[in-house]
Amino acid sequence: MSRIVYVNGAYLPESEGKISIFDRGFLFADGVYEVTAVIHGKLIDYEPHIERLERSLGEIKMGWPCSNAQLRAMHEELVKRNKIDQGWIYMQVTRGAADRDFKFPKDVAPTLIAFAQSKNLLDNPDAIKGVKVVTVPDIRWMRRDIKSVMLLAPVLGKQAAYEKGGFEAWMVEDGMVTEGTSSNAYIVKDGRVITRPLSEKILAGVTRRSLFRLAKENAVSIEERAFSPEEAYEADEAFLTSATNFVLPIVEIDDKRIGGGQPGPVSRRLREIYIEEALS
Numbered sequence: 545m546s547r548i549v550y551v552n553g554a555y556l557p558e559s560e561g562k563i564s565i566f567d568r569g570f571l572f573a574d575g576v577y578e579v580t581a582v583i584h585g586k587l588i589d590y591e592p593h594i595e596r597l598e599r600s601l602g603e604i605k606m607g608w609p610c611s612n613a614q615l616r617a618m619h620e621e622l623v624k625r626n627k628i629d630q631g632w633i634y635m636q637v638t639r640g641a642a643d644r645d646f647k648f649p650k651d652v653a654p655t656l657i658a659f660a661q662s663k664n665l666l667d668n669p670d671a672i673k674g675v676k677v678v679t680v681p682d683i684r685w686m687r688r689d690i691k692s693v694m695l696l697a698p699v700l701g702k703q704a705a706y707e708k709g710g711f712e713a714w715m716v717e718d719g720m721v722t723e724g725t726s727s728n729a730y731i732v733k734d735g736r737v738i739t740r741p742l743s744e745k746i747l748a749g750v751t752r753r754s755l756f757r758l759a760k761e762n763a764v765s766i767e768e769r770a771f772s773p774e775e776a777y778e779a780d781e782a783f784l785t786s787a788t789n790f791v792l793p794i795v796e797i798d799d800k801r802i803g804g805g806q807p808g809p810v811s812r813r814l815r816e817i818y819i820e821e822a823l824s
């Protein structure tokens with residue numbers, strides 16, 4: 545079934561959704577994006593995603609492509625037109641189409657595109673079995689706090705993980721895990737969750753932010769510090785968070801079984817709590 549996508553103000557069948565070959569997102573990865581999960585037709589954590597979009601746009605010196613209300617209406621319209629029960633909305637803003645020149649073009653409208661993807665997020669078999677992660681060097685640029693469409697390093701990292709039977713790659717810099725290629729990284733030791741503090745070295749995950757609030761409400765303590773792969777191998781549990789995976793247990797890191805190879809109680813509980821709230 546053909547999807548209805550959004551391109552610069554128009555809702556079109558996906559085969560008709562086209563952008564210029566001169567688009568700066570295509571030529572320079574000069575743009576930012578957001579992915580918002582949908583459960584039972586409802587956008588999850590929509591406001592924090594839009595706050596982060598605003599920050600990303602500001603950091604790359606771009607203005608808003610449309611009003612806040614239009615952006616929300618676009619998300620809701622895509623859910624409706626594509627009859628999305630579970631899945632997500634991907635949206636991308638670029639600095640627009642212009643002659644190829646590194647410096648910012650003058651008087652060019654940004655490109656705003658979005659599409660919906662249907663996927664069963666609640667009954668995810670990976671959440672029951674747990675997933676495998678492999679470590680790779682973090683070869684990204686220095687501003688990972690910006691949700692940039694420049695994703696070649698994550699593509700290479702994820703592919704390396706996939707080729708070793710992994711679901712995700714954890715990126716390592718100066719001997720410490722930064723984050724996953726498209727997720728934040730956590731270990732659990734003696735009931736305490738450990739994750740890297742926010743900085744320009746990682747993306748401030750929206751799911752991470754919700755997890756912090758829910759953990760506090762449920763008396764789960766979180767320690768914000770970097771950890772090494774070696775410490776992770778010895779952890780009681782490990783998990784990742786992202787908008788479309790929620791809280792996903794990890795049972796193997798670099799061929800080392802974590803927590804006896806089963807999703808651990810803290811990870812399972814946090815997933816349950818996150819989903820409970822999303823459904824409420």
Ligand code: PLP
Pocket residue numbers: 579723724725726727728746747748749750751752785786787788
């Ligand atoms: N870190 C990176 C590098 C990501 O690309 C993502 C999501 O795509 C995340 C973390 C998780 O962020 P969120 O929870 O907002 O999906």
